[in-house]
Amino acid sequence: MNFSFLPDLLALMILIFILVLLRRRHPQERADLWLLGLFFTLVEAAAHTFYAQNGPPQKILHVIVMDCYLLTGMIFVWAAGVHPVSKASRLLYLSLNGLPLLALCTVYGLHLNKGIAFFPCMAAGMVIGVSTSLYLRRSWTVAVLHVCGWMAMGYLIHISDYRAAVYWSLCCVYATAAVNFQRRLPAGSTGKLAIVTGFTIWSLCLLLHPWIVQYREYADIASHIWNMQKSLISIGMILVMLEEQVSSNEWLALHDELTGLPNRRLFADRLTTAIERANRTGTRLALIILDLNGFKKINDTLGHQAGDQVLREVSTNLRKSVRSSDTLARLGGDEFVIVAADIERQQSLDHFMEAVQRALNRSILVEGRPMVVTASMGMAMYPEDAQDSIRLVRVADQRMYTLKQRPGAQPVKSAAGLTATAADSQLAAVASAQR
Numbered sequence: 001m002n003f004s005f006l007p008d009l010l011a012l013m014i015l016i017f018i019l020v021l022l023r024r025r026h027p028q029e030r031a032d033l034w035l036l037g038l039f040f041t042l043v044e045a046a047a048h049t050f051y052a053q054n055g056p057p058q059k060i061l062h063v064i065v066m067d068c069y070l071l072t073g074m075i076f077v078w079a080a081g082v083h084p085v086s087k088a089s090r091l092l093y094l095s096l097n098g099l100p101l102l103a104l105c106t107v108y109g110l111h112l113n114k115g116i117a118f119f120p121c122m123a124a125g126m127v128i129g130v131s132t133s134l135y136l137r138r139s140w141t142v143a144v145l146h147v148c149g150w151m152a153m154g155y156l157i158h159i160s161d162y163r164a165a166v167y168w169s170l171c172c173v174y175a176t177a178a179v180n181f182q183r184r185l186p187a188g189s190t191g192k193l194a195i196v197t198g199f200t201i202w203s204l205c206l207l208l209h210p211w212i213v214q215y216r217e218y219a220d221i222a223s224h225i226w227n228m229q230k231s232l233i234s235i236g237m238i239l240v241m242l243e244e245q246v247s248s249n250e251w252l253a254l255h256d257e258l259t260g261l262p263n264r265r266l267f268a269d270r271l272t273t274a275i276e277r278a279n280r281t282g283t284r285l286a287l288i289i290l291d292l293n294g295f296k297k298i299n300d301t302l303g304h305q306a307g308d309q310v311l312r313e314v315s316t317n318l319r320k321s322v323r324s325s326d327t328l329a330r331l332g333g334d335e336f337v338i339v340a341a342d343i344e345r346q347q348s349l350d351h352f353m354e355a356v357q358r359a360l361n362r363s364i365l366v367e368g369r370p371m372v373v374t375a376s377m378g379m380a381m382y383p384e385d386a387q388d389s390i391r392l393v394r395v396a397d398q399r400m401y402t403l404k405q406r407p408g409a410q411p412v413k414s415a416a417g418l419t420a421t422a423a424d425s426q427l428a429a430v431a432s433a434q435r
Contacts, residue, residue: 006049009042034076034237066105067102073170080183122153125146129149152168258312259312260315261315281342287337287396291334292373317364340352361374380393
């Protein structure tokens with residue numbers, strides 16, 4: 001038993017334990033895959049501690065180590081997958097291509113160092129790699145890469161360098177994981193830098209392993225580098241999860257959790273920015289406040305879950321009606337607000353209001369039943385109605401409230417027998433704004 005591996009094994013166990021705690025607080029499929037990959041890394045490290053200090057490793061331990069290398073790499077390739085295909089196709093692609101590699105690692109672990117044992121694995125791998133690349137990935141580039149990789153392995157097998165052939169295949173797997181993580185994780189992430197660096201070092205260690213074995217004087221430094229990259233990747237994963245949590249908290253501070261729309265805080269900032277831009281460009285700005293009619297009755301009769309569904313459906317319809325340069329926000333409860341910038345002509349304003357009205361009148365499904373929910377709307381124009389954001393909101397809110405009190409805005413039964421409103425609030429809001 002090689003006790004020199006125990007400190008690194010303990011450090012890896014601690015890092016995995018920390019990742020488990022983070023995963024319990026923020027469960028996600030990717031974290032589960034990371035933990036599975038690190039588990040196989042832990043098994044490989046544990047098997048390594050039972051290697052004899054001198055002489056070749058026992059066959060069963062060697063098979064465990066080699067297969068764990070491959071399974072770890074394949075899991076991380078899956079976790080960092082960026083393929084433009086379905087999840088089922090990705091899983092099938094990785095599984096089929098993993099079979100010949102698994103056979104190759106097992107043959108090498110069993111010390112069957114004969115070409116007749118390796119060549120069938122190589123041939124099957126090339127056929128499967130090209131076929132799956134063309135039919136599942138639909139990529140000639142990936143097919144060519146498979147051919148090049150397996151041909152290089154075939155040459156190494158031909159010259160009886162079986163160790164180099166197997167470690168070349170593992171190097172390709174870990175290099176693929178490094179490339180995929182580079183493409184998938186967000187730019188500027190410290191965790192991404194640690195993960196990509198770790199997998200790059202891992203792939204280089206695998207590539208250089210056959211050479212290191214021949215020059216034992218470099219074995220110690222190579223062993224330290226080998227253990228360093230495992231810790232680097234584990235720390236990188238922890239950092240990615242923490243960075244994503246910080247980003248999520250920042251998003252929640254500025255957005256409504258139910259609808260995903262900007263909240264009151266972000267709306268105030270957007271409105272101030274829009275007014276400043278209108279001053280610079282000499283354009284007009286429309287502020288529209290919408291309050292759903294009969295929403296309390298929906299909550300009382302159908303329940304709060306149905307009310308939440310109504311809010312989500314209405315926000316989705318409204319989001320489709322506004323321009324990308326406009327701001328749609330939820331102020332709270334059943335109240336929404338739209339900031340429409342660059343309103344230069346009455347015709348464009350009328351067109352915009354019609355689009356909003358059509359979005360509100362669109363039928364929605366609530367617990368499988370169709371429902372039409374409209375709103376009372378109040379509009380204020382900048383700079384005609386007010387010169388600052390506070391007064392602009394106040395004017396729009398007063399006009400909306402005045403319209404809300406009209407008899408036509410009271411809840412009635414729709415044709416479907418569900419809560420609706422008979423108010424045509426668009427023309428009233430426009431007329432109010434023009435006074």
